[in-house]
Amino acid sequence: MAAANPQPRRAHSGSRRDEAARLAVLHAADDLLVEHGFGALTIEAIARRAGVAKQTIYRWWPSKVEILLDTLIEDTEKRLPVPDKPTAEGIRGYLRAFARFVTRDPVGQVLLALIAEAQHSPGTAERFHQRYLGPRRALERDLLARATDAGEISPRLGPDATLDALTGPIVYCALTGASVPRGLVDTLCAALLVPAS
Template identity: 80%
Template sequence: MPAASPQPRRPRAGSRRDEAARLAVLHAADDLLVEHGFGALTVEAIARRAGVAKQTIYRWWPSKVEILLDTLIEDSDKRLPVPTERPTAESIRGYLGDFARFLTDDPAGKVLLALIAEAQHDPHTAKSFHTRYLGPRRDQERDMLARAIDAGEVSPRLGLDATIDALVGPIVYCALTGSSIPRDLADTLAEGLLRPRSN
């Protein structure tokens, strides 16, 4: 009598992310960061707030930085998308204004600022932050600006990356130093750096 074929192993239920639990963890991390800051944020506190076991979190994420990156990526995609329609000077100006409001008014903006700060002295955070968030977003912003140049909408005085740095840098600096972001800063930056090509 032939031996019975072994049955395929069923994956353990715990190895699959439950969507409700995943979202609870992301929201908990977001809220706790805003309430207590990055230094006081712990996986234990996130687990308590989310109502999940600490072991569950460590099975899904290796660190609190990776949790924060997940929430930042999801929230940025929803609330700060890089324009994909035909870019104009006005749509880029609008994106800069949205970015300023994101940093000052949105909890995910606080996550972004916290990760920028942490990346300055933690090489692992810096690498993951650049690989998972800054790099992909910079690619989208570079494409937006390149298409606006090709369409004759803008004529930057600097190269693509230098222009992006010059546009977003002052906004990030104000937010990181706790200064208020002037209402007309985005407009002023766009006007000075993205003046449409003159005929």
């Protein structure tokens, strides 16, 4: 008589994602966005580029926006982490990295495309805020608060207004295809993050 299994088998909750296929979809979406823009990006094209069935994509993601959000979230965590140490120099370095990210990095193009699409699609705007902008803003706000508490900075505006004023000109340059002027980050930091005296 076979011994009873003390651990009952867990019910299978749907198909598991194959990690290689998942990454292929994320990379395909990123590449196609850069090559053809948001409007021309389709699930069919992503499936073809990734070498997966269209049904596989729809089983894992309800829309191309959700695919792009997954790409953006994962790659931003790796390529543009919010600094741990709350120093004025750390904030300045983060903003310089952000400027490079939105003007040179393909994932920065995903961010810009989602910002643009959010202007026309309330659903995209809501998901973008829920999944990316809200959590990221919370990390950035915490960084400013810790730097203020440490006496590293003395912002002239509230946290959200400070972040908008620091990142807004950079995003505007990127959205309009302009380069970020040399010295812009330093000027913004000097004006908005006045060192505590």
